[in-house]
Amino acid sequence: MSVRELVVLGTASQVPTRHRNHNGYLLRWDGEGILFDPGEGTQRQMLRAGVAAHDLNRICVTHFHGDHSLGLAGVIQRINLDRVPHEVTAHYPRSGQRFFNRLRYATAYRETVELVEAPVSADGVIAEPGGYTLEARKLSHPVESYGYRLIEPDGRRMLPDRLAAHGIKGPDVGRLQREGVLGGVSLDDVSETRRGQRFAFVMDTRLCDGVYALAEGCDLLVIESTFLDEDEQLAVEHGHLTSGQAARVARDAGVRHLVLTHFSQRYSEPDAFEQQARAAGFEGELTVAHDLQRVPVPKRQ
Secondary structure, eight states: OOOEEEEEEEOBSSSOOSSOOBOEEEEEETTEEEEEOOOTTHHHHHHHHTOOGGGOSEEEOOOOSHHHHTTHHHHHHHHHHTTOSSOEEEEOBGGGHHHHHHHHTSSOOOOOSOEEEOOBOSSEEEEOOSSOEEEEEEOOSSSOOEEEEEEOOOEEEEOHHHHHHTTOOTHHHHHHHHHSEETTEEGGGSEEEEOOOEEEEEOSOOSOHHHHHHHTTOSEEEEEOOBOGGGHHHHHHHTOOBHHHHHHHHHHHTOSEEEEEOBOTTOOOTHHHHHHHHHTTOOSEEEEOOTTOEEEOOOOO
């Protein structure tokens, strides 16, 4: 059975707290696992969340600030220690290659797994593994940063009433799907487009074109909201978003489920983030993330 869900491993920005680990997010997408921004402590959070090294197929790092990347060393070594039987691909800003190299070889260990380095240097498609397309978009932060967007191709939804009206059933349904026409009945006559699902991951950034491009039409958007709206000037100065800004992006982009995360240690109560997001006009499903939470990708409409 296919599973599509986000496993939240950590939600703190810059400084972890008693209740929030540094960043870390695993997207389970059918049989594949994509780990985003493994900050310090990610390996232990994986254990607590029931995520194994074998679950990882791809690692996506938005930028090389420590709270988004210091966990790479431990995760990479664990992948090799556990002898993961498949290759693992790592995406990260090409400008941070020296940081990736240092983290990959931070200490001595035995390499047993093929880790494919696939650095990102421009907007566009970065992987098409089959079943989805992975894109990157540049963001606005003091160091080079990219957000990621997963897009499933559109499919077809068969309509039982139309199939019945044309007397098509059993093996003939599959034949029609494969060939496009059966006995003068076309696939369009008995089906409709089933829109593919979309997921986006947006971390440290000011408002910019890349944020809106990543969020557009997403079923699930994971986005930083480091600051509350009253601290918007701090957000601008340090290259971050407020909860209200993130919610307005989601509102304007038609996001179905918004996940706010990456919270400054200055805030101890999460309720204000939800209140400000609602005040900004976002009416969809909303999650103020906490560590070890699981958030399902919304079912197709």
